[in-house]
Amino acid sequence: MMYFSRLKTWLILGACLIGAVLCLPNLAPAPVPWLPWRTVHLGLDLRGGSYLLLEVDMKAVIKERLDGLVDAVRQALRPGSIFYAALDAQPDQNRVLLKLRNAAQTDTAVAALRPLIAKEGPTNAPDMSITSTPDGQILLTLEPVALKARAEGAVQQSIEIVRRRIDETGVVDPQITQQGDNRIVVQLPGIGDPERIKQLLGETAHMTFQLVDESANANTPGGVPPPGDAFLSMQNDPHEKIAVRKRVDVDGGDLTDARAGTNPQTGEWVVNFTFNSVGARRFADVTRANVNHRFAIVLDDKVISAPVIREPITGGRGQISGSFTASSATDLAVLLRAGALPAPLTVVEQRSVGPELGADSIRAGAISLAVGFVLVIAFMGMFYGLFGWFANLALVVNLVLMLAIMSVLQATLTLPGMAGILLTLGMAVDANILINERIREESRNGRPPLSALEAGFTRAYSTIFDSNATAFLAHVMLFVFGSGPVRGFAVTITVGIATSLFTAWMLTRLLVSKWYASRRPQLLPV
Amino acid sequence: MFMRPKIRLVRDGTRIQFMRGRFMGLIVSAILSTASVVLFFYPGLNLGIDFAGGVVMEVRTPGPADFGAIRAALTAEHVSTQGVQRFGDASEVLIRLGAQPGEKETQAEVTKVKVALDQAVPGSKLLRTDAVGASVSAELFRNGLLALGISLLMILVYIWFRFEWQFAVGAVVTLILDVTKAIGFLALTRIQFDLVMVAAILTVLGYSTNDKVVVYDRVRENLRKYKTMPLRELIDQSINETLNRTLGTSMTVFLASLPLALFGGESISGFAWVMLFGIVVGTSSSIFIAAPILLFLGENRLRRDAAAVAAPKARAETPKAAGPS
Numbered sequence: 001m002m003y004f005s006r007l008k009t010w011l012i013l014g015a016c017l018i019g020a021v022l023c024l025p026n027l028a029p030a031p032v033p034w035l036p037w038r039t040v041h042l043g044l045d046l047r048g049g050s051y052l053l054l055e056v057d058m059k060a061v062i063k064e065r066l067d068g069l070v071d072a073v074r075q076a077l078r079p080g081s082i083f084y085a086a087l088d089a090q091p092d093q094n095r096v097l098l099k100l101r102n103a104a105q106t107d108t109a110v111a112a113l114r115p116l117i118a119k120e121g122p123t124n125a126p127d128m129s130i131t132s133t134p135d136g137q138i139l140l141t142l143e144p145v146a147l148k149a150r151a152e153g154a155v156q157q158s159i160e161i162v163r164r165r166i167d168e169t170g171v172v173d174p175q176i177t178q179q180g181d182n183r184i185v186v187q188l189p190g191i192g193d194p195e196r197i198k199q200l201l202g203e204t205a206h207m208t209f210q211l212v213d214e215s216a217n218a219n220t221p222g223g224v225p226p227p228g229d230a231f232l233s234m235q236n237d238p239h240e241k242i243a244v245r246k247r248v249d250v251d252g253g254d255l256t257d258a259r260a261g262t263n264p265q266t267g268e269w270v271v272n273f274t275f276n277s278v279g280a281r282r283f284a285d286v287t288r289a290n291v292n293h294r295f296a297i298v299l300d301d302k303v304i305s306a307p308v309i310r311e312p313i314t315g316g317r318g319q320i321s322g323s324f325t326a327s328s329a330t331d332l333a334v335l336l337r338a339g340a341l342p343a344p345l346t347v348v349e350q351r352s353v354g355p356e357l358g359a360d361s362i363r364a365g366a367i368s369l370a371v372g373f374v375l376v377i378a379f380m381g382m383f384y385g386l387f388g389w390f391a392n393l394a395l396v397v398n399l400v401l402m403l404a405i406m407s408v409l410q411a412t413l414t415l416p417g418m419a420g421i422l423l424t425l426g427m428a429v430d431a432n433i434l435i436n437e438r439i440r441e442e443s444r445n446g447r448p449p450l451s452a453l454e455a456g457f458t459r460a461y462s463t464i465f466d467s468n469a470t471a472f473l474a475h476v477m478l479f480v481f482g483s484g485p486v487r488g489f490a491v492t493i494t495v496g497i498a499t500s501l502f503t504a505w506m507l508t509r510l511l512v513s514k515w516y517a518s519r520r521p522q523l524l525p526v
Numbered sequence: 527m528f529m530r531p532k533i534r535l536v537r538d539g540t541r542i543q544f545m546r547g548r549f550m551g552l553i554v555s556a557i558l559s560t561a562s563v564v565l566f567f568y569p570g571l572n573l574g575i576d577f578a579g580g581v582v583m584e585v586r587t588p589g590p591a592d593f594g595a596i597r598a599a600l601t602a603e604h605v606s607t608q609g610v611q612r613f614g615d616a617s618e619v620l621i622r623l624g625a626q627p628g629e630k631e632t633q634a635e636v637t638k639v640k641v642a643l644d645q646a647v648p649g650s651k652l653l654r655t656d657a658v659g660a661s662v663s664a665e666l667f668r669n670g671l672l673a674l675g676i677s678l679l680m681i682l683v684y685i686w687f688r689f690e691w692q693f694a695v696g697a698v699v700t701l702i703l704d705v706t707k708a709i710g711f712l713a714l715t716r717i718q719f720d721l722v723m724v725a726a727i728l729t730v731l732g733y734s735t736n737d738k739v740v741v742y743d744r745v746r747e748n749l750r751k752y753k754t755m756p757l758r759e760l761i762d763q764s765i766n767e768t769l770n771r772t773l774g775t776s777m778t779v780f781l782a783s784l785p786l787a788l789f790g791g792e793s794i795s796g797f798a799w800v801m802l803f804g805i806v807v808g809t810s811s812s813i814f815i816a817a818p819i820l821l822f823l824g825e826n827r828l829r830r831d832a833a834a835v836a837a838p839k840a841r842a843e844t845p846k847a848a849g850p851s
Contacts, residue, residue: 478725
């Protein structure tokens, strides 16, 4: 137990040395770019910044899919003159219900609808099932697997769009990750007040170009829109409504660019946009066929403006005007460039810390850490003498090793994490207390020094292991179930328990054994 | 000067008859824990926004804060607050809003508060904004309880594997009593109960288990060593022998937590106070609760068990039966 081979000695000292080297990246920037320069990250609570938890509205994703399906059904049934009494999306049951006027046409209708089934995913499973009853009722039910794939796709796409929108704002080093099935974590270092970003993320920004139905009056109270129309309100005046054809002529997804600018004649703020080839062709076709009619530019079910088409627009370029300010025109341009979200996002959790408060927290944490460290070291020195100082040396190495492992893991240091480091230091010396007490006891029972040391380290081992194992388990649970800064706490404690086992059990034993070998004392200073 | 220890916490050869106070210890503990349970229901825990949902905003105003103006502006924006109070020095204001029914409403409130602040105190700075919606807070609460529950279960299983069942039951009953007292402490001091507090309670749990393991390990060792000594005497001797360890290990963690409570700042000092309380409770419960429970449960069985089982067990488990310290 008290004998260390030369190899073992060098291995232990080598581990300490490697630990010290791995801490270096935290002190200075990388001298050459190819070095793996891994550091501990400061949590947002310490450096200042915002944490936003966004939820993707899955109901909207399903509803949109079903609405699309309703449209497709309508198109599919038109050529065969199959008439129906009802055609409804039922989002709660993930299905579309179709009721035919003539039950005898059921088989024909099902045959006409069959091409709508698409193959989804790697397994090529059909994405929906079509069932019918003899009385002419047909159900198109989306398969759970297909729904899941669609939801997954929606979240992935949302993450991409969120990333693009945030990049447009110039935030440095944002982190955007998926959490669970339908949530997105957005971390914005340095942004203590994320109001503008929340605004940008709060809009789906789905822009469409639809024709205005000039024959319908949308502003009669209690009026019902004619089939194929929708009454949408104007963006700058929610009370004024306008009748718009449901058919989308050109989709905002076909935009390649959008920039805010001013109209040279009027001086008012506008957004200039450019279509890709598909969009440009469609835009040209529609405007050519509808000269002197009104064309609505719709954003998230609100009409920005509905100008009259003066002449066909064939260049694939256009301009949106509609009482913009400089900032609202810029924001719209950002949203259009970044693309539409597949579903609305809601902020379900926000944690923002300004840089001032972060600096305060770092100071408070550092002071506590320093004072606590000194107190623990003084205690060990006073109560355990030389062996206490061995423990203190091991404690310093423990701190270095903790920092090294956290650097390699690129773990995040939070304020609770700093508290965790301090607590770990307090608990790390506990192992030394157990060892020293045991050595003392064995020595008083009349064992000669070397034998007392042997017995002390050997017999203390199981107690040290048992007590650390339970603490380790408890904090692993905290990491699994915790979130945010508390996870940082769990990480520092679990790492600290592991390193303290090494320093208390290996390093102090090595120190004591070398000390004994050089001095050969008749009496142990315990 | 670095050689010999300067001080000892407890003199060698101390023989305190702790088990004499076993009924006293259990009664006091039962009273405290019952009171804690009562406090848990009335007035209840002061749930932080992690678990209750809502909004907390910390603002720094250019000069000393004008609370009247801020309150008036908030009322004008139809924001109903749960409190507008001083936080730290005179220029810092803490605004607390209750939980809103929906996620969108919660975010809308944040915007309204900002508008009100810009009107009432131009130039004020937002130091911190925490907004937690109802669904998230419910999840966080559930996960916090899960972490606590599963940890307790794992500790039970672990101790059960390593010791006889009487030890495991004694440890877990004691831990539950410790946790209830920590909850009572939280209810009494009105310290906000949030995720960080769950971390504190878990740390106290893990730490308090350490203490029990130290005492129990020694009891187990002595059971093998003194085959005929009455259990009561044996437990007393075990506690006395490990007293320096129990107190010493508690002292170090206490010393580490103390600066956090004093200088750690508002958000971490609550955590540290719970730690300090938990250390005191955990240390005393190792002696006055965990040991007496072991005495009651093991009075007849453990003695006979140990005599019959200890010898073969010790051989079978050589690596881990190395013994306590």
